[in-house]
Amino acid sequence: MQISSRFTIALHIFTCVEVFKDEYRITSDFLAGSINTNPVIIRKILTKLKSAGLITVARGTGGIEVTKPLKEITFYDVYVAIEPLEDGELFNFHKNPNPKCPVGKNIHTLLDSKLENIRKAMENEMKKYTLENLKDEMQEFLGKKD
Secondary structure (H helix, E strand, O other): OOHHHHHHHHHHHHHHHHOOOOOOOOOOHHHHHHHHHOOHHHHHHHHHHHHOEEEEEEEOOHHHHHOOOHHHEEEHHHHHHHHEEEOOOOOOOOOOOOOOOOOOOOHHHHHHHHHHHHHHHHHHOOOOHHHHHHHHHHHHHOOOOO
C-alpha cells in the first residue's frame, strides 16, 4: 500500500499559495513549475480540493483562495479530499479468500481489526498537523516571519 503523490502535491499546492499569494498569480502552470509536473495533474487535484470545499478557484485569472483558516485544515482533511477511501478502508484487502482453506476462512478475522486500528492511528496522526504548521515552517525555512 502506498498513498499516491497526489497527497503531497496537494500539500505543496497549499504551501505555494500561502508563500506566493501576494507576489504572483497562482495558476496551474505556476504550481506545475514549482512541483515539476504537468499542469493537467495540478488542475485535477485543484478540482478535488475545490469539491471538498477547501479552496475556491477563479477560472482563467488564476486565483486560488483557501476557504477557511489554515489552522482549521489538517493533513487528514487534505488526505480525504485527495485520496478518498474505498468503503472506508485504507487497505485493499482481498474480499473472497478460499473458505475451504483454514487460513483463507480465518484471515479476515485475524487481520480486519488490526488493519482498522492501523488506519485509525494514521488518521489520528494526520489530524495533528495543519496547513498553518506548513506555512509557519516554510516561513522559517525562507527566513520570513508574519
